[in-house]
Amino acid sequence: MSSKARRIRELLAHNGFLLMPGVYDALSAKIAARAGFDVIFTTGYSLSATLLGEPDFGLLTQTGMLAAARRICSVVAQPVIVDADTGYGNAINVIRTVKELIHAGAAGLFLEDQVWPKRCGHMKGKQVIPLEEQQKKLRAAMDAREEDDLFIVARTDARQALGLNEAVRRGVAFKEAGADAVFIEAPETKEEMREIARNVPGPLVANMIERGVTPLMSPEELHALGFQLIVWPLAPLYASAKALKDVYTALHDLGTTAGMLDRLMPFDEFHAIVGLQEKYALDARYKV
Numbered sequence: 001m002s003s004k005a006r007r008i009r010e011l012l013a014h015n016g017f018l019l020m021p022g023v024y025d026a027l028s029a030k031i032a033a034r035a036g037f038d039v040i041f042t043t044g045y046s047l048s049a050t051l052l053g054e055p056d057f058g059l060l061t062q063t064g065m066l067a068a069a070r071r072i073c074s075v076v077a078q079p080v081i082v083d084a085d086t087g088y089g090n091a092i093n094v095i096r097t098v099k100e101l102i103h104a105g106a107a108g109l110f111l112e113d114q115v116w117p118k119r120c121g122h123m124k125g126k127q128v129i130p131l132e133e134q135q136k137k138l139r140a141a142m143d144a145r146e147e148d149d150l151f152i153v154a155r156t157d158a159r160q161a162l163g164l165n166e167a168v169r170r171g172v173a174f175k176e177a178g179a180d181a182v183f184i185e186a187p188e189t190k191e192e193m194r195e196i197a198r199n200v201p202g203p204l205v206a207n208m209i210e211r212g213v214t215p216l217m218s219p220e221e222l223h224a225l226g227f228q229l230i231v232w233p234l235a236p237l238y239a240s241a242k243a244l245k246d247v248y249t250a251l252h253d254l255g256t257t258a259g260m261l262d263r264l265m266p267f268d269e270f271h272a273i274v275g276l277q278e279k280y281a282l283d284a285r286y287k288v
Helices: 003-015 026-035 044-052 062-075 091-104 131-145 158-162 164-176 190-199 219-225 235-254 258-263 267-274 276-286
Strands: 018-023 040-042 080-083 108-112 151-156 181-184 205-207 229-232
Touching: 003 018, 003 151, 018 026, 018 044, 018 235, 026 040, 026 062, 026 235, 026 267, 040 044, 040 062, 044 062, 044 080, 044 235, 062 080, 062 091, 091 108, 091 131, 108 131, 131 151, 131 164, 151 164, 158 164, 164 181, 164 190, 181 205, 190 219, 219 229, 235 258, 267 276
Parallel strands: 018 040, 018 229, 040 080, 080 108, 108 151, 151 181, 205 229
Antiparallel strands: none
């Protein structure tokens, strides 16, 4: 059994809830790890934006996701849960996705029921596949683990496409099928979240997106409502994009960054994050 997948279950049992930040490359993963998070989450939205410069609109491929997952998992000790979208096809594609993520060192994945090409869970126009088809894909994911382990989060986007009752029905079915956790995406009110928690067995995922359709709440408030896996996927991406916009604008308009040094990470602090001193030590050890 993967110690990292087991670690997620142990943390949930011990802490009651987990707060997971979104990351999108090796650098953001290293910074999140240094901040002290126990579990890290890769977001398809952020990968699409940073790898392709495109919206989360079904343009990110399995190949792109896996390459990013390998880089991220290789630089942190914490368990990494990977946003695997729909598994990139049918049940056979899901099997390959699971096996490749295990080889990449991932501890878990999110698997959703949207029609491919999918789109961000807080965008309009989503469609979902039949429940029976998604149950087969979930079964394929669980079978593909074999002697390994992977923390499987089953996500439904049926709230927007078919209504809350159908989303709840799917959440219950996913848990009965053996999913480790259930994620009903984009509830619109606290009362809808209470309804989900009353009817769907946990652990349950809450997705906190700034200015999205779901109300923003603290981890303690969400836990009290009945949610245990709390994801803040996009704040790091939006903060990075804002910082890049500001520094590029200042550089273009003023020709210098001298007036914003307090907003830039110092040279030495950045080198500590990327491990420059360790590379100097290796260089000295093997230098002829």
